């Protein structure tokens with residue numbers, strides 16, 4: 138079987154903060170199964186929102202016409218991956234603005250090019266102090282489901298405020314490890330089916 142890869146996009150500006158800790162626990166479950174992982178720092182970058190210029194539907198070149206930030210690099214990594222993890226801290230009961238800008242632009246590019254994320258396996262991870270985790274998860278899952286991705290069960294919520302707090306949330310950490318295992322199982326099952334269909 139070919140090597141499978143998962144890319145995670147972290148919407149937190151805190152590079153090694155709570156969201157990153159949760160994502161790395163998901164990675165454990167994936168890496169134990171021989172799946173390659175890569176974490177991309179989206180939060181803290183200057184990322185513009187979608188300008189609705191419509192050029193993606195004219196060019197259909199898998200790229201956004203706004204080229205002065207990291208969004209096209211992210212899209213390329215997402216296209217090249219078998220699985221995609223979106224991670225975000227809760228900011229005013231939703232994802233960070235950097236992650237939302239990426240969701241809008243990557244989502245539209247995928248759509249303009251015939252469904253670039255179709256059948257990729259996806260999950261989401263949220264770090265939260267107290268309120269808004271489910272709404273934040275919904276924002277990320279809506280992107281995945283409307284992009285035709287496959288989500289293997291419940292995503293990850295970790296409770297914490299200061300950097301490192303989520304490590305004390307045993308249930309959240311256990312959930313992250315479990316999600317990594319589920320994601321690995323689904324990725325391998327899909328890859329095996331694709332392989333059989335190719336024979």
Ligand SMILES: Cc1cc2nc3c(=O)[nH]c(=O)nc-3n(C[C@H](O)[C@H](O)[C@H](O)COP(=O)(O)O)c2cc1C
Pocket residue numbers: 149150151153154155156157225226227228229230231264265266267268269296297298299300
């Ligand atoms: C601008 C801002 C808005 C926030 N809004 C919320 C919120 O609505 N609900 C909540 O529970 N926590 C909120 N928080 C707390 C973060 O979600 C929490 O500290 C989280 O663990 C940060 O994760 P990180 O270390 O990955 O950045 C907010 C933090 C900031 C900086």
